Amino acid sequence: MTDPKTPAPKTFHVKSFGCQMNVYDGERMGEMLGAQGLTAADADSADLVVLNTCHIREKAAEKVYSDIGRLARRENGPRPMIAVAGCVAQAEGAEIHRRAPQVDIVVGPQAYHRLPDLVSRASAGGHALDTDMPAASKFDVLPRRARRQGPSAFLTVQEGCDKFCTYCVVPYTRGAEISRAWDQIVDEAKALADGGAREITLLGQNVNAWSDERGRGLHTLIETIALIPGIARIRYTTSHPNDMSDGLIAAHRDIDALMPFLHLPVQSGSDAILKAMNRSHSTASYLKIIDRVRAVRPDIAISGDFIVGFPGESDADFEATLQIVRDVDYAMAYSFKYSPRPGTPAADMDDQIAPGLMDERLQALQALLNEQQHRFNLASVGRTTEILIERDGKRPGQKLGKSPWLQSVIVENGPEAGSLLPVEIVSAAPNSVVGVPVSDRHASGGWHPAQNMARAG
Numbered sequence: 001m002t003d004p005k006t007p008a009p010k011t012f013h014v015k016s017f018g019c020q021m022n023v024y025d026g027e028r029m030g031e032m033l034g035a036q037g038l039t040a041a042d043a044d045s046a047d048l049v050v051l052n053t054c055h056i057r058e059k060a061a062e063k064v065y066s067d068i069g070r071l072a073r074r075e076n077g078p079r080p081m082i083a084v085a086g087c088v089a090q091a092e093g094a095e096i097h098r099r100a101p102q103v104d105i106v107v108g109p110q111a112y113h114r115l116p117d118l119v120s121r122a123s124a125g126g127h128a129l130d131t132d133m134p135a136a137s138k139f140d141v142l143p144r145r146a147r148r149q150g151p152s153a154f155l156t157v158q159e160g161c162d163k164f165c166t167y168c169v170v171p172y173t174r175g176a177e178i179s180r181a182w183d184q185i186v187d188e189a190k191a192l193a194d195g196g197a198r199e200i201t202l203l204g205q206n207v208n209a210w211s212d213e214r215g216r217g218l219h220t221l222i223e224t225i226a227l228i229p230g231i232a233r234i235r236y237t238t239s240h241p242n243d244m245s246d247g248l249i250a251a252h253r254d255i256d257a258l259m260p261f262l263h264l265p266v267q268s269g270s271d272a273i274l275k276a277m278n279r280s281h282s283t284a285s286y287l288k289i290i291d292r293v294r295a296v297r298p299d300i301a302i303s304g305d306f307i308v309g310f311p312g313e314s315d316a317d318f319e320a321t322l323q324i325v326r327d328v329d330y331a332m333a334y335s336f337k338y339s340p341r342p343g344t345p346a347a348d349m350d351d352q353i354a355p356g357l358m359d360e361r362l363q364a365l366q367a368l369l370n371e372q373q374h375r376f377n378l379a380s381v382g383r384t385t386e387i388l389i390e391r392d393g394k395r396p397g398q399k400l401g402k403s404p405w406l407q408s409v410i411v412e413n414g415p416e417a418g419s420l421l422p423v424e425i426v427s428a429a430p431n432s433v434v435g436v437p438v439s440d441r442h443a444s445g446g447w448h449p450a451q452n453m454a455r456a457g
């Protein structure tokens with residue numbers, strides 16, 4: 001064993017991997033530990049390090065073990081108390097203690113509201129494990145959100161998945177689909193606005209499946225959050241094609257604060273592969289949704305997720321994926337090599353694809369997607385739009401913000417984070433665009449902070 005570790009931790013560090021929901025969970029864990037009197041610290045000095053893990057692909061899941069090894073060999077003092085949270089914790093449970101005895105705490109994504117208690121148990125010596133999926137939701141128990149800084153915030157409204165795509169671990173690691181209660185969400189959105197958030201991204205594994213006992217859907221929630229003073233922008237992710245309701249599509253026409261951006265994964269352009277994936281939608285039904293969304297919001301940026309090398313994927317199936325990418329014309333997208341996951345049906349399917357072929361397909365797909373993203377950025381040159389300033393850039397005075405279409409925008413001499421700044425997009429690179437404040441384009445002088453006060457407020 002590698003004890004002694006620090007007995008009762010006074011400082012903590014949370015490191016989140018994987019999706020935005022893990023980032024959200026990591027923030028909530030940090031708030032809870034803060035409420036217990038612990039203070040935040042760097043990973044190399046904190047008394048307690050929480051690794052908030054992702055199980056979605058093998059590479060992500062294995063990463064945690066190298067991190068544990070590094071923490072256990074800490075050179076500048078006793079090793080920290082180590083907690084493994086997130087989806088690897090849920091999937092592997094007690095196996096983590098067997099493989100890495102230095103781990104003190106294993107806590108699943110539906111049990112992390114009990115983290116303070118697990119820390120006390122681990123402080124008393126021994127291992128603490130909690131991978132329950134309790135009937136009472138953690139959201140009913142978590143403290144109200146701490147006041148936070150930062151113009152863009154995540155808010156989980158829906159969690160879990162009942163769709164069981166044959167490649168995916170999420171239904172097992174996050175459990176069944178649940179929707180958070182209306183009042184809880186609206187309260188949290190208000191608290192985020194009070195803490196300085198100008199943009200809220202509503203999160204869910206199938207966020208567009210959100211509904212409440214009165215039958216209200218995500219678009220009604222968006223409509224209400226849009227009325228909260230201070231909230232200028234709303235986004236939502238990730239959506240499933242089968243839950244794209246008429247109301248949500250219409251919201252892209254009717255709600256100004258809803259940003260013109262839709263992340264709608266299709267995974268493959270081959271109907272045979274979609275069927276084997278148990279996606280329960282077809283390429284035609286997917287394309288129809290894209291058409292309908294574009295009909296109400298022609299400038300909408302479409303984003304997606306793709307898996308190449310699913311078992312049985314032929315050259316023709318892969319060509320069909322390239323074709324649907326050409327048909328949709330994405331503003332951005334994520335693409336992955338299929339990774340067989342323990343316990344999922346696809347891991348046992350015949351015709352697993354050779355790694356070399358997967359590499360080739362991924363490269364071809366990414367070349368096409370990168371070209372589309374660059375073209376999308378180039379097409380935005382000349383547009384005048386409002387960006388949300390998020391943080392400082394590399395150079396003095398330089399600021400980084402986001403356009404409504406989620407492009408990264410670089411501005412020289414921009415106002416402070418949280419400001420909404422009208423800019424003209426003047427040039428484009430594959431991964432970002434450059435904006436010039438409209439006040440600079442049309443006035444003779446440079447940019448003056450005073451000119452912007454009214455808008456930023």
Ligand code: SAH
Pocket residue numbers: 056057167168169170205206238239240265267305306307336337338339340341
């Ligand atoms: N609920 C969302 C996203 C789930 S995970 C959805 O249904 O779209 C995010 C992405 O990871 C998926 O969209 C998929 O493209 C990818 N992914 C999931 N399991 C995978 C696996 N076993 N191998 C490779 N990519 C995977």
Ligand code: SF4
Pocket residue numbers: 161162163164165168169170171205206240
């Ligand atoms: Fe995974 Fe499919 Fe559920 Fe998305 S819809 S989380 S890919 S099972």
Ligand code: F3S
Pocket residue numbers: 017018019020021022053054055056086087169170173174
């Ligand atoms: Fe990963 Fe779990 Fe999110 S597996 S992608 S952290 S839901």
